Amino acid sequence: MPDLSPPETRRPDSSRMERLAGFAQRRRWTALVAWVMLLVAVTITARAVGDGYGNGSDVSLSGTQSQQLADLLEQRSPEQTGDSVTVVMHDERGWATSGDLEALTRDLKAIDQVEAVTPPDPRQGTVSADGTLALVEVSLAGEQGAAPAATYEQLIATARAHTSGDLQVEVAGKGIRKVERGGGGGAEGAGLLAALVVLIFMFGSLLAASLPLITALFAVGTTMGLVALLSHAIDIPDYTTSLLVLVGLGVGIDYALLVFSRYRSELLHGAGRVQATSRALDTAGRSVLFAGASVILALLGMFTLGIPAFEGMVAAVALTVLVTMVASLTLLPALLSLFGKRIEKRVQKQAAKSPRSPGERWRRWARFVQRRPWPALIVSVIALGALAAPALDMHLGFNDAGNDAEGTTSRAAYDLISNKLGAGANGPLVIVTEGSPAQADDSYRHLVSHPGIVADRVSPPIRLDDDVFLIRAQPTTGPQDEATADLVIGLREDLGDSSLVGGITAAQVDYSNAISDRFPLFVLVVVGLSGLLLMSVFRSVLIAVKAALLNVLSIGAALGAMKLVYQDGVLWGVPGPIEAFMPVFIFAIVFGLSMDYEVFLLSRMREEWLRTGDAQLAIREGLAHTGGVITAAAAIMFVVFGSFALFPDRMLQQTGFAMAVAVLLDAVVIRCLVVPAVMRLLGARAWWLPRRLDRWTPRVHVEGRPERPSPSGPIRPEPVPATTPDRT
Numbered sequence: 001m002p003d004l005s006p007p008e009t010r011r012p013d014s015s016r017m018e019r020l021a022g023f024a025q026r027r028r029w030t031a032l033v034a035w036v037m038l039l040v041a042v043t044i045t046a047r048a049v050g051d052g053y054g055n056g057s058d059v060s061l062s063g064t065q066s067q068q069l070a071d072l073l074e075q076r077s078p079e080q081t082g083d084s085v086t087v088v089m090h091d092e093r094g095w096a097t098s099g100d101l102e103a104l105t106r107d108l109k110a111i112d113q114v115e116a117v118t119p120p121d122p123r124q125g126t127v128s129a130d131g132t133l134a135l136v137e138v139s140l141a142g143e144q145g146a147a148p149a150a151t152y153e154q155l156i157a158t159a160r161a162h163t164s165g166d167l168q169v170e171v172a173g174k175g176i177r178k179v180e181r182g183g184g185g186g187a188e189g190a191g192l193l194a195a196l197v198v199l200i201f202m203f204g205s206l207l208a209a210s211l212p213l214i215t216a217l218f219a220v221g222t223t224m225g226l227v228a229l230l231s232h233a234i235d236i237p238d239y240t241t242s243l244l245v246l247v248g249l250g251v252g253i254d255y256a257l258l259v260f261s262r263y264r265s266e267l268l269h270g271a272g273r274v275q276a277t278s279r280a281l282d283t284a285g286r287s288v289l290f291a292g293a294s295v296i297l298a299l300l301g302m303f304t305l306g307i308p309a310f311e312g313m314v315a316a317v318a319l320t321v322l323v324t325m326v327a328s329l330t331l332l333p334a335l336l337s338l339f340g341k342r343i344e345k346r347v348q349k350q351a352a353k354s355p356r357s358p359g360e361r362w363r364r365w366a367r368f369v370q371r372r373p374w375p376a377l378i379v380s381v382i383a384l385g386a387l388a389a390p391a392l393d394m395h396l397g398f399n400d401a402g403n404d405a406e407g408t409t410s411r412a413a414y415d416l417i418s419n420k421l422g423a424g425a426n427g428p429l430v431i432v433t434e435g436s437p438a439q440a441d442d443s444y445r446h447l448v449s450h451p452g453i454v455a456d457r458v459s460p461p462i463r464l465d466d467d468v469f470l471i472r473a474q475p476t477t478g479p480q481d482e483a484t485a486d487l488v489i490g491l492r493e494d495l496g497d498s499s500l501v502g503g504i505t506a507a508q509v510d511y512s513n514a515i516s517d518r519f520p521l522f523v524l525v526v527v528g529l530s531g532l533l534l535m536s537v538f539r540s541v542l543i544a545v546k547a548a549l550l551n552v553l554s555i556g557a558a559l560g561a562m563k564l565v566y567q568d569g570v571l572w573g574v575p576g577p578i579e580a581f582m583p584v585f586i587f588a589i590v591f592g593l594s595m596d597y598e599v600f601l602l603s604r605m606r607e608e609w610l611r612t613g614d615a616q617l618a619i620r621e622g623l624a625h626t627g628g629v630i631t632a633a634a635a636i637m638f639v640v641f642g643s644f645a646l647f648p649d650r651m652l653q654q655t656g657f658a659m660a661v662a663v664l665l666d667a668v669v670i671r672c673l674v675v676p677a678v679m680r681l682l683g684a685r686a687w688w689l690p691r692r693l694d695r696w697t698p699r700v701h702v703e704g705r706p707e708r709p710s711p712s713g714p715i716r717p718e719p720v721p722a723t724t725p726d727r728t
Contacts, residue, residue, distance in 0.1 A: 295592025
């Protein structure tokens, strides 16, 4: 195939990004076919091999009491740690007289994977005091929630088939909840459709609007197959697939849009298709490369938490960002080369209909902010601070069946157990005492007399081994209640080293506390490394500090909004705890995405600063060339992320909502108000880097070839007369 690039794009001093653009254009069919083959190959292989996803129930943390207890039970009494579901029988006339327990037991035992069925026993606390409710425990093979979906579906159908007259039969368990939550109900499709509408409105062409979507879909589809294969090598929870779709679609469209928008801008300024692609990759492509690296860096910072349950999910999402970044830099240029002629005609036709510069409105907005920098800054910071304040009172925990949708059998079972046996019956504590029978009796008496424990819901000590005794105790408060977390901590202090307090509720308390304790270190690592990267790119201390502070403020505001909706129940939210890992995950993803917009905006400002040396003109031109793209990209990510609020899964609802709010605040408040105001106040000082740091800090270019060298040392801010339009 002939080399279509002009001589100037093949000159020996071409940058790597320009050479990459030239290669993608010359080998456009090769690039496209390679991506198609990769997508087909990994998809077919993944379906043939299957996936090895975990059930997402691992909240183990080495060194905690809950993990020590789980390990001890695994050694001494493994039958206590397997999968199980609970069948709830309720009849106000008395459960024992309204149904045939033998028939139910026989039908349950006939189901595949069922190992044992334990009938109700008042001595074990599985019958309500008024005799209207009884619990049938069904033991399954394997770990919690690990049985095939068909097994849980059959359990639900079998149990509910015994409902008759006044007898109500429901089923509870982790596997039951997973089956009932199901898919997203078309959430991804709704998000993609909304994104397409925004892109068509922006570019005025279905073809142009489709290219970022096609790039994102190729990247997400390929990553889904790769992650399924990776799940056989490392432990990846099953909910990760929804998260990688959420992140992949958002950043995939975002990165492709940034490159395509610069390509379109170059066409409007008279460049040919080949030169436009080369210039787009050498400028916006560098921003994408840096932004993707920032997101991956922030995600890998989660390894500082030292929580094994995170690591597979983090690796999968980081791989998603990497693949979407590569697709934007290789597949998109090939598509631009294939469809460039049609796109160029459409761009020129649209520009002829609107002779006014598309960035003129943004220039006027920049002048407005430059004339009033202090009000813009103060009002924005106060508003973001007020929204972020609720995040300081965030209660971390885990959703349970009490947060499931009305009408599901898991929610009905949860409510029946809470009403008849007490809120704590849905999350009993497990206490193991090592020592003599007298020590076990002491633990039993302490539990019976404790005000946080239901006295008649404490089982007598069960001997598991010569010196190991197990007790089950029901708290007076529910699993999500903060008082239950305080109870776990208090019991551990009271019972001493000879006893371990565990169970799923205690494990969740340990998990949440570990994240809360390690979160500051994670923030410090991510912010510090990202600040160093920004300083290397923009040769400025103040820009790095500004970006770190503003990103933290906008993320705090998003977390505060999430707390108001999903913890306090404001608007449509159902009150409950915030998922324990949510603040860390949201911070990692959104901090990286915020760096994306920061780099895209400031790299264009720096281009103008290097070209003209005029700090105030650089602000206006930077916003004029990127403001529309940033708001459009934010609008797309807002609808993609927001569409995940349609999922029945509460964790995905929280994730989508928080990320949508964070992107909206970052694009509208931070980029359009705060950044121009701060840059106006800093003036030329914004681009200052001390000479010593300038020598020590590596140089990273995201704005392409600088047209003149960057000034070194302190720069005095130029005066900005309020009466001079060009300087305000």
